[in-house]
Amino acid sequence: MATTTATITLSSADLTGDALSLSTTATLTKGGTLTGLDQTTGVARKFYSSAQANTTLIAAADYTAGRAHKVYIKNTSTTASEYIKVELGASNLSLGFLYAGDWMFIPYDGENDIDIDTSDVNMTVEYLVIYEA
Amino acid sequence: MASIRVGLTVNSSDVLSSPLALAETFSAAVDSGSLIRAKVKGTAADTDDLLVYKANEKNDRAYLYIKNLAPELEQYIYLRNESEGNNPSSKIGGGQFAFIPLAPDKDCEVVATKVDTLIEYGVFGNDNSTVSGKG
Numbered sequence: 156m157a158t159t160t161a162t163i164t165l166s167s168a169d170l171t172g173d174a175l176s177l178s179t180t181a182t183l184t185k186g187g188t189l190t191g192l193d194q195t196t197g198v199a200r201k202f203y204s205s206a207q208a209n210t211t212l213i214a215a216a217d218y219t220a221g222r223a224h225k226v227y228i229k230n231t232s233t234t235a236s237e238y239i240k241v242e243l244g245a246s247n248l249s250l251g252f253l254y255a256g257d258w259m260f261i262p263y264d265g266e267n268d269i270d271i272d273t274s275d276v277n278m279t280v281e282y283l284v285i286y287e288a
Numbered sequence: 289m290a291s292i293r294v295g296l297t298v299n300s301s302d303v304l305s306s307p308l309a310l311a312e313t314f315s316a317a318v319d320s321g322s323l324i325r326a327k328v329k330g331t332a333a334d335t336d337d338l339l340v341y342k343a344n345e346k347n348d349r350a351y352l353y354i355k356n357l358a359p360e361l362e363q364y365i366y367l368r369n370e371s372e373g374n375n376p377s378s379k380i381g382g383g384q385f386a387f388i389p390l391a392p393d394k395d396c397e398v399v400a401t402k403v404d405t406l407i408e409y410g411v412f413g414n415d416n417s418t419v420s421g422k423g
Contacts, residue, residue, distance in 0.1 A: 159300035159308065163387055165353055165410070170290040170321060177323065179355060181384050187362055195303050198310055223361070223381060227298065229312060248372050251389040252349060256314045260296050261386045264379050283310060285303065 157193040159183045159285055161225065161260065185287040186223035196284045200231070203280070207273040209247055213284060218265035224286035226269065229258035231279045239280060240272040289317045292412050294351070294387065316351065321412030325357075328400040328407055333368060337397035338407075341390055343371065346413030350390040354398075354409040358382030363402050370395040 165177040183192045201212065218224055230239045230253040241250040241259065244267030253259060263269070263284070271280060295313040330336030341350055356365045359382055366376035367386075371394050380386055390396055390411070398407065 157300055157303035159298065159303050161385075162295075162297045162299075163353065163385060164295040164313075165292060165323075167290060167292040167318075170292055170318060170412070175292070175323070177353075179385055184361065186381070191303075193303060195300075195308065197304060197308070223384075227296070227310065243377055244375070246372070246375070248369060248375055248377055249391040249394060250369075250377050251391050253389055254349065257389050258296065258312050258314070259386075259388050260298075261378050261388055262380050262384055283298065285298070285300075 157191045159192055163260065183225055183285055184223065192225065192285045192287050194286050194288065198281065198283045200279055200281045203273050203278050205276055207271060209242065209270045209272065211268045212271045212280060212282060213269040215265050215268050218286050219288055220264065220266045222265055222287050224263040224265050224284060226263040227258060227260050227283040228253065229281040230255060231281050237278060238274045239278070242270040242272070243267045289319055291315050292318050292321065296387065318412045318414060320415040321410055323408060323410040325406065325408050327404045328365060328398050329403055330399040331401060331403060333399060337368065337399050339395060339397050340409050341396035341411045342419060343393050343395045344416055344419045346392050346411065347416045348392060348414060350392045350411050350413040352388045352390050352396065352409065352411050354380065354407060355385035356380045356382050357406040357408055363405060365398050365400045365405055365407060368397045368399065370397050
């Protein structure tokens with residue numbers, strides 16, 4: 156059984172009078188069990204030479220629906236104005252915007268494609284899916 | 289202007305034949321945000337949803353951190369984007385968390401599979417003073 160952990164930290168010395176310092180860790184397990192997720196795409200990158208609209212980055216058909224998969228997506232751009240819009244499903248439900256250097260980490264149930272729009276040409280998206288059969 | 293630093297590490301020694309060790313951080317200039325613990329009462333869309341982010345409360349971008357504090361993985365919470373129907377955009381099990389740069393012009397609401405599911409969340413960004421969650 157594989158064991159994968161994810162840790163997120165949030166810190167700020169100057170946002171509030173009491174310094175913000177949060178760290179939380181989750182062991183990534185299969186839905187309804189304590190067995191670890193055991194399959195992964197590895198950390199992958201896709202390069203888009205042209206601006207994209209509703210382009211499938213992660214296809215639901217590749218994953219069993221209704222499971223406890225996890226997804227990481229990053230905009231590797233260093234140009235502040237360049238963003239990736241992340242969308243869910245055929246209706247392109249807007250999930251949010253990843254500006255230069257931004258990333259997201261979300262649970263993914265494998266029921267809808269994860270699509271992206273890119274704001275500019277020559278953009279690279281980094282992603283990772285950790286999943287179960 | 290204040291700043292917030294956000295980090296993510298994903299580690300595994302055995303999910304691949306070589307170790308997986310992903311580490312990412314970024315800093316963002318923000319002027320508002322806080323961490324909150326609250327109970328989610330609603331178990332169906334549009335009935336006692338917990339509003340965690342009000343549309344346009346932040347300018348440009350709104351970073352959401354959310355953790356389901358339920359003790360059991362099967363006790364889920366669902367994130368909903370009110371302005372785009374009742375379809376959940378994320379399903380988070382007990383003990384699990386997510387970090388999402390929200391679409392800043394959309395509401396974000398939470399419902400749960402069990403009444404009074406405890407969550408922890410925070411939304412960080414630059415405050416839009418023309419939009420307030422208060423009366």
